[in-house]
Amino acid sequence: QVHLVESGGGVVQPERSLRLSCAASGFTFSTYALHWVRQAPGKGLEWVALISYDGTNKYYADSVKGRFTISRDNSKNTLFLQMNSLRLEDTAVYYCARGGHFVEAKAVDYWGQGAMVTVSS
Amino acid sequence: QSALTQPASVSGSPGQSITISCTGTSSDVGGYNFVSWYQQYSGKAPKLIIYNVSSRPSGVSNRFSGSKSGNTASLTISGLQAEDEADYYCSSYTTSSARLFGTGTKVTVL
Numbered sequence: 001q002v003h004l005v006e007s008g009g010g011v012v013q014p015e016r017s018l019r020l021s022c023a024a025s026g027f028t029f030s031t032y033a034l035h036w037v038r039q040a041p042g043k044g045l046e047w048v049a050l051i052s053y054d055g056t057n058k059y060y061a062d063s064v065k066g067r068f069t070i071s072r073d074n075s076k077n078t079l080f081l082q083m084n085s086l087r088l089e090d091t092a093v094y095y096c097a098r099g100g101h102f103v104e105a106k107a108v109d110y111w112g113q114g115a116m117v118t119v120s121s
Numbered sequence: 122q123s124a125l126t127q128p129a130s131v132s133g134s135p136g137q138s139i140t141i142s143c144t145g146t147s148s149d150v151g152g153y154n155f156v157s158w159y160q161q162y163s164g165k166a167p168k169l170i171i172y173n174v175s176s177r178p179s180g181v182s183n184r185f186s187g188s189k190s191g192n193t194a195s196l197t198i199s200g201l202q203a204e205d206e207a208d209y210y211c212s213s214y215t216t217s218s219a220r221l222f223g224t225g226t227k228v229t230v231l
Contacts, residue, residue: 035220044124045159045167045210047220059218095166105214107157107172114166 002026002110004096009115012086020115022079022096030054030074033099035108036081038092038117048094049081053102064090086119093117125150125211125223132229138199141226143211144192149221151192155214158187158196162207171196198228206230 008020020036036048049070050059058070069082079096093114100106126144133139143150143158150156156174159167169178171187174194184205186197194213198205211223 037220037222044225045161045212045222046124047212047222050218050220057218061219104218105153105155107155107169107212108220109169109172109178111166111168 002098004098004110004112006094006096006112006115009094009117011118011120013121014087014119015085017082017084018086018117020081020083020094020096020117022081022112024077024079024096024098027098029077032101033104033106034070034072034079035097035099036068036070036079037095037097037108037111038090039095039114040089040092043092046092050099050104051079052104057104059104083117086117088119091117091119123221125213125221127209127211127223127226129224130227130229132231133198133201134231135201135203137201138197139201139228141196141198141209141211141228143194143196143213143223145194145213145221146192149213149215150189150194150211152216153214154189156187156189156194157212158185159210159212160207161210167210201230203230 003025051070067085071080095114096112097108098110158171161167174189175187
């Protein structure tokens with residue numbers, strides 16, 4: 001079955017960087033769009049970024065544009081999120097999530113368990 | 122990129138039906154049939170329960186149903202059960218190929 005496992009979370013100071021990874025299994029990784037979605041403590045879900053199945057297209061929320069970069073390695077079934085210039089408001093659980101089969105518009109259907117990122121001085 | 126608007130809370134007695142609204146604009150909910158709904162228990166990852174406005178993934182109870190009218194989508198839970206007590210979020214594709222989530226609704230079973 002579909003399995004998504006995030007890693008790389010932790011505590012980081014403001015303005016520093018952190019890289020999240022998401023290892024996928026149970027499906028043909030290279031044919032699905034992938035997302036990062038975050039949830040601040042006690043708050044709702046916030047979409048962060050989307051990458052197309054082949055890595056050609058990337059889209060970002062305004063709140064992270066220019067600071068975060070989404071990428072993927074289809075040879076290793078792994079999704080990444082490079083987070084630079086981190087701010088206190090980036091503190092959240094970051095979920096890796098599977099999107100559409102070739103089609104970017106389709107719904108997120110499977111989610112990882114999340115990785116906690118805490119930005120604190 | 123403002124979040125879609127949902128009521129903060131909805132409650133109902135066991136066996137009743139409740140409906141959660143999700144209001145957006147013509148650039149998201151009203152413009153596409155790519156509206157989905159998620160159920161999230163405290164401390165857990167969300168689970169997809171409705172996609173493409175009204176389709177249910179395999180294994181999801183038929184007590185969950187979705188619809189859309191104009192810029193507002195709705196999730197109805199019929200025959201409310203104690204296990205339905207959770208947070209519910211809508212989501213929509215947008216004209217900029219981004220995604221928007223709703224503000225979230227806490228469902229309480231009285």
